[in-house]
Amino acid sequence: MAKKTGLSFEDLATSFRHQNFKPLYFLFGEEGFLIDELQDILIENALEPSQHDFNLDIVYGSDTEASKVIGLCQGYPAMAPRRVVIVREFEKLENNRQFKSYADDPNPEAVVLLACTNKPNLSAHPYRALKKKAAWSHFKPLYDNQMPGWIKKYVRGQGYDIEPQAVQMLADYVGTDLQTAASEVEKLITFAGERDTLTANDVLDASGQTREFNVFELQSAIGEGKYADAMRITNRILQQASNAHSEAIMIVAVLNAYVDKLWKLQMPQAQRMSKHKLAGHIGVSPYFVQEYKQAARRYSMRAVQDAHAALLAADYELKGGSRRDPRLILTLLVRRLLPQRVTA
Known part of the structure; x- marks a missing residue:
């Protein structure tokens, strides 16, 4: 009988590191980054580098049979x-x-890893047989509210700590793209130098924005209904950007996460x-919940829906x-x- 619950990433990574192979x-x-990570952990722990030539084969289903x-x-x-x-x-094999x-x-005497880039029809063979007989796992894309926890855990896996504000800023920047998140963490580690804690300033430095003029100050100004501040910040961000068009797309993505x-x-x-x-529900640190609650009080449900529509239209135009x-x-x-009641 097929196992109803697959193994977690942590289950598989731990067993690989302990050389407990099936x-x-x-x-x-769809979340290929985690499969890539497990592939690397498997190879690192299953074989010595000198054994790769005769004992390691990585093939793609579209290239063979x-x-x-x-x-x-x-x-x-x-x-x-x-x-x-x-x-x-594997689905293309x-x-x-x-x-x-x-x-x-x-x-x-072999460790065979079969990886599909999506969820196949698990009621049809060979997938039905594989789910029944093999060690298996389904890697779904993360939800927005899962990203802060994933970022924190990933950073700690690299041997660093990260400030709550930096976690939230990074999560808002990258959305649910784990590959992008991992790449951004590498940048932050470079900016941190010899420090063992990644900070909000590191996130701003890596993005090319400043403490006073950045997309997070922009979302705060919008949430507080401060039109003049919001416009000043928007203009300054675009002025200091090397590519105003790309920067605008990023701003829309971050503001969309905020409105969500x-x-x-x-x-x-x-x-x-x-x-x-509530912090887990919206995907922020408890430290920031009150700020979001105060902003939410300034919006009706209709206003939030209008904001989503405006963001969708802006994203379409920019792309x-x-x-x-x-x-x-x-x-x-x-x-x-901006909420209906606007102050300068």
Whole structure:
């Protein structure tokens, strides 16, 4: 009977690091970054670098066919404790149904990892057999409110701490793209130098923005209804950007995440949540919950819906739907995002 719950990333990474290998792994899902990470951890711990030439095969399903891959899987290790065969884009492997039989009797002297770039039809073979016989995991994209926790854990895995404000800023910058998040963390580590804690200033330095004029000050000004401040910050950010068009796209993405949090705070269930539950609900540190709650009080549900519509329109224009100057697009956007009662 197929296991109903797959293994977590932490389960797999820990077993790899302890060299506790199964003969067959089946990984699938849209979050390829985590599969890439597990592939690297597997190779690092299963084989010495000197053993790679004769005992490591990484193939792509679109480049070969099943019988050849099964031949690799059934091979014996050469002067090594095991062979490692990794098949990326397994869903594109011609005749991959042959792996139904391989799943019944995998080579005990090999570690085979089959990875799909999406969720296949698990009721059809070979996927049905693999889910039943192999160690498997489904890697779904993270939700917005899961990103701060993931960033914090990832940073600690690199041997650093990170300030709560820096976590939130970074989460707002990158959305749910783990590859981008990991790349940004590498930049922050460079800016940190010999320090072991990543700060909000590091995030600003890496983005090219300043303490006074940055997208987070902009969202605060919008949430407080301060039109003059919001416009001054918007103009200064674009002036100091090396590419005003790309910067405008980033600003829209961050403001969209901000408005999404305000929308979540409008939900009836949010009114009954404790501070810590509310922080998890909207995906921020408890330290920042009050600021978001105050901003949300200035908006009606209709105003939040209008803000989402304005952001969608601006994103469309900036990504090819219009030839208007990005400064004009953002000027009009900021005006539409402000709560109804506006102060200078």
